[in-house]
Amino acid sequence: MKKIVIVGAVAGGATVASQIRYYDKEAQIVVFDQDDTMSYGACGMPYVIGGKISDPEHLIAATPDEFKTERNIDVFLKHRVTKINRQLKSVEVLNLETQQSFNESYDFLILSPGGTPIVPETPGMESATMFTLRNFNDMKKINHYLATEKPKSCVIVGAGFIGVEMAENLVEIGLNVSIVEKSPQVMNILDVDCSALVEKELSDHGVRIFKDNFITNVNDSKISLDSGETLEADFILMSIGVSPSTKLAKDAGLIIGDTGGIITNEFLQTNDSSIYTIGDAAENKDFITGDAKRVPLAWPAHRQAFIVAKHITGEQIPFKGLLGTAICKVFSLDVALTGLNEKTLKDSSFEFKTITQKSKSNAGYYPDHAKVYLKVHYDSLSRKVLGAQAVGGKGIDKRIDVLSTAIYAGLTVDDLQALELAYAPPYSSPKDPVNMVGYRAK
Incomplete structure (x- = not known):
């Protein structure tokens, strides 16, 4: 009987656990996640904050109890995997509630650790009310703040997918919103002409945009920009990107690639064939060029989960690469x-x-x-x-x-x-x- 240990219980981790069980009814499957919520639709979080989704619980697809009773999968939340021992094929796990550690053995280890929001060191930032939006608890904190403090204004740092989606949702619940973007255009993954259409849409809905800019200093609600302008806002939403969570992998000697992700082959194996990586922390290749590519979106995580589940249960289906197909709503x-x-x-x-x-x-x-x-x-x-x-x-x-x-x-x-x-x-x-x-x- 195979024993599979999975690190991470959101899109990639929860999906790969379910799919392994679908193909292998006997395998022992154990999932660890340091957060207190699993298997939730992270892409829906801006729409909960904006009130389009009335109940945050609607984002949760499954609970540990459901995974145990319906799929015979053990899920341990508030448990952080702190070390991989490749020689012994075991992981060290810290129970965040008891602060006690234990070891868990594996035949196969799947890493789906996601990423950490990038928050640049900025003088005075500690004086401001600042949020990131990466996990379910982040969303709950923002919702609680909006409900209790009734803020009137927000500065969003970063004009990527989350930044523009949050701009729309905050405007629609009545806030004055400004976006500060270090690049010369919003959504810099787009061509310039397409980006200009998005920028006009944001501006037409009252969003102030400060391109080629970054925050140099914060003093409570006063936010100084590189251009010399000063903004005032009740809170800051930091949305400039996500750094893949690779410390666990690095410490275990797994190879990190040019994109900052963990290098994987066509079956999502790392340089240790018994360890796989999927999701935001996985570096794969571009479908067209073959160059290193990392796409921290839901579709790649779900597809990679299928590839790994098939590989572990005996069928080799290669992952052919990433196109980075994506869509978002902007008003x-x-x-x-x-x-x-x-x-x-x-x-x-x-x-x-x-x-x-x-x-x-x-x-x-x-x-x-x-x-x-x-x-x-x-x-x-x-x-x-x-x-x-x-x-x-x-x-x-x-x-x-x-x-x-x-x-x-x-x-x-x-x-x-x-x-x-x-x-x-x-x-x-x-x-x-x-x-x-x-x-x-x-």
């Missing part, structure tokens, strides 16, 4: 991307061309339609689709999913003409915007 806009962006392509050896398509989401004569801004990059020689971005009021998820599939399948930009996509006036046009990209490509 009335949906913003999505997949594959390589313009900056990455320019920095690489690709010769590429770009088609920008401005369309309506569906038939213009149908009363419910919106603008779609679609941008597709393709290889000048092979004509394979390399990347895409889409911004608009509706139907953005459909287009980016089609283009993600096209990249995965190795389709060319010309193949987009021939895709037989669903059409009726409420949904699209006889020639979908994706088709139009194919027709217009030269």
